[in-house]
Amino acid sequence: MTTRCAVFGTGSWGTAFAMILADAGCEVSLWGRRPELVEAINASRSNPDYFPQLELPPGITATTDPAQAAAGAEFAFLTVPSQTLRANLTAWGGAIGPETVLVSLMKGVELGTAKLMSEELIAVVSGPNLAGEIVRRQPAASVVACRDEDVAKRIQAACHTGYFRPYTVADVVGCELGGAVKNVIGLAVGIADGMGLGDNTKASLITRGLAETARLGQAMGADPYTFAGLAGMGDLVATCSSPLSRNHTFGMNLGRGMTLQETIAATKQTAEGVKSCESVLDLARRHGVDMPITGTVVDIVHGGKPPLVAVKELMSRSAKPERR
Numbered sequence: 001m002t003t004r005c006a007v008f009g010t011g012s013w014g015t016a017f018a019m020i021l022a023d024a025g026c027e028v029s030l031w032g033r034r035p036e037l038v039e040a041i042n043a044s045r046s047n048p049d050y051f052p053q054l055e056l057p058p059g060i061t062a063t064t065d066p067a068q069a070a071a072g073a074e075f076a077f078l079t080v081p082s083q084t085l086r087a088n089l090t091a092w093g094g095a096i097g098p099e100t101v102l103v104s105l106m107k108g109v110e111l112g113t114a115k116l117m118s119e120e121l122i123a124v125v126s127g128p129n130l131a132g133e134i135v136r137r138q139p140a141a142s143v144v145a146c147r148d149e150d151v152a153k154r155i156q157a158a159c160h161t162g163y164f165r166p167y168t169v170a171d172v173v174g175c176e177l178g179g180a181v182k183n184v185i186g187l188a189v190g191i192a193d194g195m196g197l198g199d200n201t202k203a204s205l206i207t208r209g210l211a212e213t214a215r216l217g218q219a220m221g222a223d224p225y226t227f228a229g230l231a232g233m234g235d236l237v238a239t240c241s242s243p244l245s246r247n248h249t250f251g252m253n254l255g256r257g258m259t260l261q262e263t264i265a266a267t268k269q270t271a272e273g274v275k276s277c278e279s280v281l282d283l284a285r286r287h288g289v290d291m292p293i294t295g296t297v298v299d300i301v302h303g304g305k306p307p308l309v310a311v312k313e314l315m316s317r318s319a320k321p322e323r324r
Helices: 012-023 035-044 066-070 082-095 149-158 172-194 199-219 224-228 230-241 246-255 260-266 272-286 292-301 307-315
Strands: 004-008 027-031 060-063 075-078 101-104 123-126 140-145 164-169
Touching: 004 012, 004 066, 012 027, 012 060, 012 075, 027 066, 035 060, 066 082, 075 149, 082 272, 101 149, 123 149, 123 172, 123 230, 140 149, 140 172, 140 230, 149 164, 172 199, 172 224, 172 230, 172 246, 172 272, 172 292, 172 307, 199 224, 199 230, 199 272, 199 292, 224 230, 230 246, 246 260, 246 272, 272 292, 292 307
Parallel strands: 004 027, 004 075, 027 060, 075 101, 101 123, 140 164
Antiparallel strands: 123 140
C-alpha cells in the first residue's frame, strides 16, 4: 500500500523533501500559500521560484487547500518558517486530522515563548541536508527523532532512498536543539568569513559553538551523544562550511559591513538563525546556561554592535577550563 504524505511549504527544503518522499515511493501532496506558485508546480512539474531546472517526480501534486493536502495523509511534514508554525496551525484549524503524524522539518526556537517545534509536533527530521545538494540527489544522511520507536521507523521507511539515508533516535530535544543552534553558529562563522578571518577562527567557532549547544542540551535533558551525530556535528559542519547555507551567507554579508536591513533585502530565503538567535539566548538564560557565541551573534545582528568590536569582546572574556 502506497504511503500518502503531505508537505506543508513550497520553499527549497519543502520541495526537496517532497522529492525525497516521492522517490521513496510515497504519494505526496505539497501545500503552498501562493496560488500562482502552486499552479506553476502542477503545470510545469517544477518549482520555478527555487529549483526551476528540477523535474519533480510524478508522485507530487500541489494545492493551496490544507485540507486537501492532508486528506488521508499518514504523515504531514512541516517546512514553514519556525516563527510562523503556531499561526499556521491555528489557520489550518482541523484540516490536519488527529490520525496524521506531524513531523517537523524546521530548525528554530519560537520567539517570546522559547518553545521548541516538538512541543506542537510528534517527530523531527534533522541533519546535514542542504536542499541544493539534495535535489541533485547527492548522498546525504539524516536523523528521524521520535519518542515512539515504531513511528520513527515508519517515517524512516517513508523517506529512505538510494541517496537519502535516515537513521532513528529517541532524543527529540537534542535533535531540535542541534538544528536550531547550528543556525546561530552558522551566522557567527559567516560573520568571521566576511571579516576575512581564517580557518583557525572557523574551527574555534564551530567547536565552541558545539560546546554551547551541548551545555544547553544537557540542561534540557538531551542525550549528549546526539551532538556528536548527524543532528549535531553533522548539521553544524554543513551549515558553517557551505555557500549553500542561508545562515552562513547572511553572516558573511554582515561581516562584510552590510547592515541588517541591507542583508535581509539581499537574502531571498529565510535565514532561521536571524530570529532564532534571540530565542536560543532566551532559552539558555531560562536554563542558566552560558552561551557567549550566541550572545555575540545577538549583539551583532540585533544590537548593531560592529563585528570587530564584538569579536574583540568575545576573545577578551576571562580564561577558564575547556569543559565549561
